[in-house]
Amino acid sequence: GGGGGSTPGRTPIRDGLSINEEAAEGVAGVAAARQVKFALSNLPAPKNKYQVVIEEAETDERGIELVDGGTSGAVRDAADIAADEERQRREAEDFRLRMRTSALRLGLPRPQSIPPPPPGGADGEEFDFERAVALEMYALLSHDTLTHPYKGAPAAEAINGYDYYAVGEEELEAARAAIDAEAAAVSGPTEASQAWEAAHERCVYDAKQKAYVEGGKVSKGERAKEAEGRFNAVLAYMKREQKKIEKQEKKAQVYTRGHAKRAGDASRSVQEVCVDLDVARTELTCYRTLKALEERALESRRAQAEELLSGQHSLEDELQKRYAVLSRRMQQLTL
Helix, strand or coil, X not given: CCCCCCCCCCCHHHHHCCCCCCCHHHHHHHHHHHHHHHHHHCCCCCCCCCCCCCCCCCECCCCCECHHHHCCCCCCCHHHHHHHHHHHHHHHHHXXXXXXXXXXXXXXXXXXXXXXXXXXXXXXXXXXXXXXXXXXXXXXXXXXXXHCCCCCCCCHHHCCCCCCCCCCHHHHHHHHHHHHHHHHHCCXXXXXXXXXXXXXXXEEEECCCCEEEEHHHCCHHHHHHHHHHHHHHHHHHXXXXXXXXXXXXXXXXXXXXXXXXXXXXXXXXXXXXXXXXXXXXXXXXXXXXHHHHHHHHHHHHHHHHHHHHHHHHHHHHHHHHHHHHHHHHHHHHHC
């Protein structure tokens, strides 16, 4: 029982004519691919030569690039925005650093206590420049202590009554120029040193008040104590520094002990080589002297040797003759 010869449902021709429904989609895809491949094969060969023209971007007054000429309102790149913000932050930080006092910028020592400002003078009194400078210094010290506290600084409650106002860079530049002009007006180091010595002699350190005061306000005994105190302070400072140096030397010895031992061994070896070299030089000098003496005595010794040799030849000849005579006599006697 096989069945009659029925035509199969899938044949290459039926597939090519898209008669088979289940293969219609696949055949359509193959046909489309063939068409694309045929179209691409008819394209001209590429020359691989390009020319790119980029228009110059417009910038604003700060030099920042404008997106689409600054008129389209397009959103700027996030990286550019972050870079601008970082630049502005650095400029603000640099400005704050420039506006700080030199003690903060350079990390100089700062006082552990702030003396109160001097009292004001009477109305109509001539302007006191020293008091103005003292008030300004009190305001600066108080402001630095409150805005940038440090270890051992006085409490904020103990600082009051100061009037601090921020100045601009132009005012600071003008102040620097005035200071430079005043320094340039000084005739030389001699005048400056004399002014310093005069100011130093006028002020002394009061241990009770822990501050420098006018010399006329203390007695000679207090001046002597002040000098003794300064001497003891300098001596204590030298002792502290000496202890630090000793500690540093011990630390250095820990790291350099091996190198020092090797250096000592090398030094001893060099000394031994130097001693041997000196001995060799002495021996060489002696041998050279002996060589010169031997060279000078060589001729006389050679003449003496030739004279001895000649005498020996004469003696030998004489003995040979005597031997010949005696030999002939002996032969005659035996006959």
